[in-house]
Amino acid sequence: MSVFxxxxxxxxxxxxxxxxxxxxxxxxxxxxxxxxxxxxxIIGQDGKKQIRIPVRGIKxxxxxxxxxxxxxGVGSAQGKDLRKGQILKEGTPQQGSGSGKGGxxxxxxxxxxxxxxxxxxxxxxxxxKLPDLERKSSSNIFSEMxxxxxxxxxxxxxxxxxKETLKNKIRRRSSAERxxxxxxxxxxxxxxxxxxxxxxxxxxxxxxxxNAVIFFIMDVSGSMDKTKKFLARSFFFLLxxxxxxxxxxxELVFISHTTEGKEVSExxxxxxxxxxxxxxxxxxxKELEIVKDRFPSKSWNIYSFHCSDGENWDDDNAQxxxxxxxxxxxxxxxxxxxxxxxxxxxxxQEMSKLFAPLESEKFKLVKIxxxxxxxxxxxxxxxxxxxx
Amino acid sequence: xSDWSLEQLKEWDDKICEVARKYGLDWYSIDxxxxxxxxxIGHMSYHGMPSYFNHWSFxxxxxxxxxxxNAGAEGLPYELIINSDPSIAxxxxxxxxxxxxxxxxxxxxxxxxxxxxxxxxxxDPKNVVSRMRNAKKRIQSYVEDPNIGIDEVEKFIDNLQxxxxxxxxxxxxxxxxGDIRKEEIERFNKLKDVxxxxxxxxxxxxxxxxxxDLFAFFQEYASEKFKDWQLDIFDIMHRESLYFIPQIKTKIxxxxxxxxxxxxxxxxxxxxDNFHIPFLKLHNAVVKPHIGGLNPYHIGFYIFNKIExxxxxxxxxxxxxxxxxxxxxxxxxxxxxxxxLNIFSFVRGKHGEVKVSEVADEDDxxxxxxxxxxNIGVGSIPQIFVERIEKDGTLVLKHEYDGRDLDLDxxxxxxxxxxxxxxxxxxxxxxLESDVWEI
Numbered sequence: 001m002s003v004f005x006x007x008x009x010x011x012x013x014x015x016x017x018x019x020x021x022x023x024x025x026x027x028x029x030x031x032x033x034x035x036x037x038x039x040x041x042i043i044g045q046d047g048k049k050q051i052r053i054p055v056r057g058i059k060x061x062x063x064x065x066x067x068x069x070x071x072x073g074v075g076s077a078q079g080k081d082l083r084k085g086q087i088l089k090e091g092t093p094q095q096g097s098g099s100g101k102g103g104x105x106x107x108x109x110x111x112x113x114x115x116x117x118x119x120x121x122x123x124x125x126x127x128x129k130l131p132d133l134e135r136k137s138s139s140n141i142f143s144e145m146x147x148x149x150x151x152x153x154x155x156x157x158x159x160x161x162x163k164e165t166l167k168n169k170i171r172r173r174s175s176a177e178r179x180x181x182x183x184x185x186x187x188x189x190x191x192x193x194x195x196x197x198x199x200x201x202x203x204x205x206x207x208x209x210x211n212a213v214i215f216f217i218m219d220v221s222g223s224m225d226k227t228k229k230f231l232a233r234s235f236f237f238l239l240x241x242x243x244x245x246x247x248x249x250x251e252l253v254f255i256s257h258t259t260e261g262k263e264v265s266e267x268x269x270x271x272x273x274x275x276x277x278x279x280x281x282x283x284x285x286k287e288l289e290i291v292k293d294r295f296p297s298k299s300w301n302i303y304s305f306h307c308s309d310g311e312n313w314d315d316d317n318a319q320x321x322x323x324x325x326x327x328x329x330x331x332x333x334x335x336x337x338x339x340x341x342x343x344x345x346x347x348x349q350e351m352s353k354l355f356a357p358l359e360s361e362k363f364k365l366v367k368i369x370x371x372x373x374x375x376x377x378x379x380x381x382x383x384x385x386x387x388x
Numbered sequence: 389x390s391d392w393s394l395e396q397l398k399e400w401d402d403k404i405c406e407v408a409r410k411y412g413l414d415w416y417s418i419d420x421x422x423x424x425x426x427x428x429i430g431h432m433s434y435h436g437m438p439s440y441f442n443h444w445s446f447x448x449x450x451x452x453x454x455x456x457x458n459a460g461a462e463g464l465p466y467e468l469i470i471n472s473d474p475s476i477a478x479x480x481x482x483x484x485x486x487x488x489x490x491x492x493x494x495x496x497x498x499x500x501x502x503x504x505x506x507x508x509x510x511x512d513p514k515n516v517v518s519r520m521r522n523a524k525k526r527i528q529s530y531v532e533d534p535n536i537g538i539d540e541v542e543k544f545i546d547n548l549q550x551x552x553x554x555x556x557x558x559x560x561x562x563x564x565x566g567d568i569r570k571e572e573i574e575r576f577n578k579l580k581d582v583x584x585x586x587x588x589x590x591x592x593x594x595x596x597x598x599x600x601d602l603f604a605f606f607q608e609y610a611s612e613k614f615k616d617w618q619l620d621i622f623d624i625m626h627r628e629s630l631y632f633i634p635q636i637k638t639k640i641x642x643x644x645x646x647x648x649x650x651x652x653x654x655x656x657x658x659x660x661d662n663f664h665i666p667f668l669k670l671h672n673a674v675v676k677p678h679i680g681g682l683n684p685y686h687i688g689f690y691i692f693n694k695i696e697x698x699x700x701x702x703x704x705x706x707x708x709x710x711x712x713x714x715x716x717x718x719x720x721x722x723x724x725x726x727x728x729l730n731i732f733s734f735v736r737g738k739h740g741e742v743k744v745s746e747v748a749d750e751d752d753x754x755x756x757x758x759x760x761x762x763n764i765g766v767g768s769i770p771q772i773f774v775e776r777i778e779k780d781g782t783l784v785l786k787h788e789y790d791g792r793d794l795d796l797d798x799x800x801x802x803x804x805x806x807x808x809x810x811x812x813x814x815x816x817x818x819x820l821e822s823d824v825w826e827i
Contacts, residue, residue, distance in 0.1 A: 001405040002492070003474070004394055006422040013430045017447030020542070024444055060445060061550050061802050063770045063787075066795035067736040072745060074760045076677040076686065077730040082747050088679070088734060089742040171458060180673030181487070181666075 121245040125382075147203050155199020164198035172196065212301040212332075213251040214243055215290075217283040218269065219308030220256045221276050228339045231368050232307040235337055238378050239305055253290060259313075261286025279316040280308060280351060284323035288330075297330040304334035310350045317354060324355055328363045335364040335381060342369050392485040394422075400489045400657075407653045408496045412705070415499035416473040416513065420492070424481050428468070429453045431478055435632070436470040439521040441624070442528065443545050467491045467646075471502040471635065473513040486663040490670065493653040497646030504709050505641070507634035510559065516631065523624040530617045543808075544618055548625040550805035553636070554602040555629045557766045562601060565608045572596050598786070599774040603629065606809060609777070613811055637765045640713040644688015647675055648696075648704070651689075677729070680742075682764065690729060691720050713765040717757075726753045726760075733759040762790065770794055772816070783810045787818035794818050796827070803827050 065071045151164050173190045176182035182190060216236050218224070224232075244250050254269035255261050258276035261283045287304060291297060304327050312320060328334050338352045352365050359365055366377045397420070408415070421438075423431065433450040434440035466487060469477035477495045479488055502508050512519070527545075531538045556562055563571075569591055599605040603626035611619060635642065654667055675689045695704050707716060721729070732747045733756055746752040746759070761767065771788040778784060785806070787794055799816060807814045816827040 002401045002418040002420055004397055004401075004420045004422065006394070007427075012426070014433050014447050014450040017433075017442050017444050018450055019447070020442075020444035020538075021447035021451065060546075061798045061805070062552060063554065063772050063802055064795045064798050065768075065770055065792045066798075071792040072733040072735055072759050072763075073681060073742075074731060074733050074756070074763045075679050075681050076683065077679050077732060078677040078686075078728065080679070080730060082730065082732050082744055084744055084747055084749075084752075086744040087741060088744060089740070168458075175457070180670050181484075183669070 121241045125242050125245050147205060149201050149203040151198045152201045153195070153198065155201065159200040159202070161198045161200050165192070165196050168196040168198060169193070211251070211299060212243055212303065213253060213295045214240065215253045215255060215287045215302070215304040216240075216269065217255045217257065217261075217287060217304065217306040219258075219278055219280070219283070219311075221258045221278040221308075221311070223278070223309050223311055224339075227341070228309055231339050231371065231374065232337070234371070234374050235307065235366075235368065235378065236305065238374065239303075242378075242382070243303060251295070253287070255283050255286050255290075257283035257286065263290065278308070278312050280306075280312045280320040281316050281323045284320065284327050288323065288326055291330060302331045304328075304331045305337060306335070307337045307339060308351060309340055309344075310338040310352055312349070312351055312354075314349070317349060320351070321354060321358075324358060328358060328360075331362065333362055333364075335366055337366040337368065339368045344369075392488060396485060397479075397488060397492070400485075401492055403657055404489070404493050404496060404653055407656050408493075408500075408649070411649075411652070411701075413496060413500045413649065414503060415496050416475045416503055418469070418475045418477055418492075418495055418499055420495075421476065421478050422481055423478055425457070426454075428478055428480050429457065432468060436468045436476065436478065437520045438476060438517060439524050441520075441524040441545075442531075443549075444542060445545075445549065467494050467498070469495045469498045470516075471508060471511055471513050471631075472516045473503075475499040475502065475513075476517070484666070486659070486666050487670065489657070489659075489663070490650050490654060490667055493650035494646045496653070497649035498642060500649070501638070501642045501645045501708055504705075505634070505638060505712075506710055507559065507637050507712055511631050511634060519627070526620060527624070530621070533617075536617060541617075541621070544621055545625070547805040547808050548603075548621065550802045551602050552625075553629050553633060553766065553769050554772050555604065555626060555633070556601045557633060557637075557771070562604055568596050593777060595774060595777050598776075600771070602772065602774065605774050610810065613809075633766060636769070637712040637714075640682070640684040640688040640764060641691070641708065641711060641716055642688070643684040644690070644692050645708050647671075647685050647689040648692040682731075682760070687717070687729065690725070691716055694720060694725065714761055714767065717764060718761055721757065723753050726757050731756050731760055762792070775817075780813070782813040782815060785814065785816040787816065789819045793820050796820070796825075800827050 151161055169190070169192055172193065172195075173182060173184075176190070177184055182188075216239075218229075218232055218236075220229075240250075240252065252266065254264050254266055256264050256269055257279065259279040259282055263286065283306060291300075291302065295302060306324075324336070336352065336355050338350075352367060355363075355365060364381050366381060368374060368377055401420075421431075429450055431438075432453060433446045440446070466480075466483070467477065469475055475495065475498070477491075479491060483491070502511075502513065527541060530536045530541050572591075573587065595605075595609065599609075603622060606614075607619065607622050607626070614622065651671060654664075654671075659667060675683070675685045677683055677686050692704050692707070695707055707720075711719075726748045730748055731753075733745050734742050735745050736742055746756050748756050770792070772785055773788065775784045775786045783806070785803070787799075799818070803814055803816050818825050818827070
């Protein structure tokens with residue numbers, strides 16, 4: 001009477017729509033990221049830290065009823081005792097429990113995606129490139145990196161992950177219990193199924209070994225107030241993540257200076273109080289000294305970033321110019337980042353103007369006045385398309 | 389891995405059909421597709437249609453179902469059948485034989501419902517499969533058209549999806565723009581002592597009566613704002629909404645009817661214990677109440693059993709023909725039933741807490757029933773209509789308010805989609821906490 005058909009096509013009919021959906025998520029992540037790069041909470045975290053970022057645009061909107069005063073739900077509690085005013089489910093104070101894996105409750109949509117800083121870096125920096133580098137001497141050594149990369153349904157026996165396999169079985173069992181096809185109280189066992197098997201997946205990557213050192217130089221003179229330092233710090237944080245993303249091994253050197261340059265720890269660099277006058281050259285001279293001692297420019301890729309508010313004592317200008325030139329020469333890339341308040345007036349000659357003639361592929365001038373400038377300026381520095 | 393062969397399915401199908409015919413069920417013939425769970429999720433994402441247009445939202449729906457299934461949070465539905473002639477239904481390969489038997493009997497009930505319930509009489513089930521296939525091809529051709537492209541098409545479908553089901557809900561034939569104008573002109577010109585004669589010219593760009601079909605409104609009153617391919621997608625999505633509305637309106641009755649019949653049929657098949665016991669277990673799980681909401685299988689099964697008990701089987705057949713969920717629940721569920729089913733209403737607080745607001749006691753059972761009637765069928769979707777077009781071109785929408793507030797976040801975003809379509813100002817009026825609210 002009825003017709004029975006089996007198609008052994010295995011056609012994955014939603015593949016194309018899934019990939020469009022994935023692209024949308026990635027796009028939304030990228031867009032969301034620009035808003036959060038200057039969030040205080042992510043600055044200074046290490047790579048494994050999970051952060052949530054809001055993903056917009058995936059949610060679909062319809063005319064629906066809200067949970068406001070007029071809107072009630074209706075249920076049936078046949079065989080149960082209920083009282084007016086009874087609490088059926090306690091609320092959870094924190095909101096938005098959705099995650100990238102989809103919410104647990106029906107009707108909940110993905111709003112934010114939880115990703116690690118490493119993944120964030122991937123999204124942020126994928127389309128950015130470091131200026132064409134001359135490979136330094138050690139760069140023709142390649143290393144083979146073996147990295148664990150999640151789990152797969154297929155694999156060789158030795159890589160079977162017992163834990164993941166068991167987890168699958170448990171999931172399947174609880175699902176079967178829920179829909180009634182398996183009764184946990186009965187004696188029948190619930191066997192493993194072929195689909196439960198999970199294997200560890202391993203990825204081999206070949207990477208050239210390259211060394212990089214980043215010099216972060218910051219003016220900590222009296223005029224660098226808290227806001228400016230926060231902007232500087234955000235910018236440095238992005239720089240650090242970016243370079244770390246591109247290189248296997250990165251050394252960091254922090255130099256703070258007033259009229260005298262000093263190598264300091266990361267903590268001190270961002271936290272120390274600001275006092276005193278300014279000699280821009282002092283930080284640069286300190287860098288040159290450290291390079292000579294510890295990071296011969298033959299085998300190190302050197303990046304130098306200098307942050308200040310553009311003020312300098314007049315008697316130092318000539319020397320600042322000369323030492324900046326030297327720094328530019330031995331660096332792969334360097335930049336001078338000037339941070340000001342909106343409409344701030346800079347006394348004396350503005351450093352960004354002084355350094356303007358030096359601007360080239362290898363040396364960039366960046367100006368930041370507010371949080372929102374950070375990302376566009378950053379992408380400008382590395383030739384990425386802004387907001388694509 | 390399955391414990392059955394195709395031959396066995398055919399044998400059981402014959403037995404099921406024989407019992408069903410004996411009782412006078414009258415269904416479309418059914419084509420069963422055997423598939424694995426992955427394909428099942430695929431078909432589910434496209435409403436069970438063998439062929440359906442592409443859009444990222446279906447990919448999202450797939451990911452969601454797949455995730456939920458893997459996480460064990462939800463089982464897959466056992467049955468998926470579409471309203472077409474012949475009906476198309478899916479059977480998962482890993483289901484055990486008793487489950488396939490239950491599903492096939494259940495599907496006969498659904499197919500009979502599709503064929504006989506009055507809400508479905510305009511759904512054109514003979515042609516729906518080919519219509520969907522053609523729609524998919526046309527949309528694909530717009531995607532491939534270098535002058536249009538996937539981004540434009542997706543964006544347009546996004547806009548229209550936001551208006552899903554904001555169309556003619558009650559199956560009353562729609563009056564065209566021309567007919568309404570003619571009627572209004574006649575009515576006006578019959579009035580005495582006005583001094584002027586009204587003709588078509590005076591009415592250009594005016595909406596004479598509120599329009600409850602947003603899709604048809606755009607197609608009729610704003611066709612010049614759209615390109616041909618856009619009007620075509622309008623038509624596709626409009627028909628899609630109209631095709632699915634009857635299923636929304638009859639969820640309880642449809643599932644109730646199918647459950648009523650799988651139960652009757654399987655009890656007549658003389659199943660051996662190793663089939664009969666798992667069948668009963670599963671049946672009970674399917675028709676048991678869900679405390680968090682109304683389980684359509686539960687309520688529907690209850691209703692048809694009650695009708696059979698009190699008025700006989702013939703009355704069940706009549707009910708499946710003339711009723712939708714709202715009318716059936718209104719008529720067949722009295723105080724005793726509301727109490728027996730222990731229907732209650734609840735409110736959700738800001739942090740997700742759920743609090744019982746009324747229970748089916750002497751004082752409140754009518755309140756609870758009223759709430760229930762509001763929440764079932766198309767009542768679960770707010771109705772928005774076009775009220776007027778202002779002189780400056782602003783489109784004025786209104787929410788048909790029935791005591792329930794709109795979700796403003798969603799409403800604001802949907803109005804954005806409407807602006808995108810109307811290409812001019814759009815305003816929406818609703819009521820929020822007893823005050824008029826404008827978006």
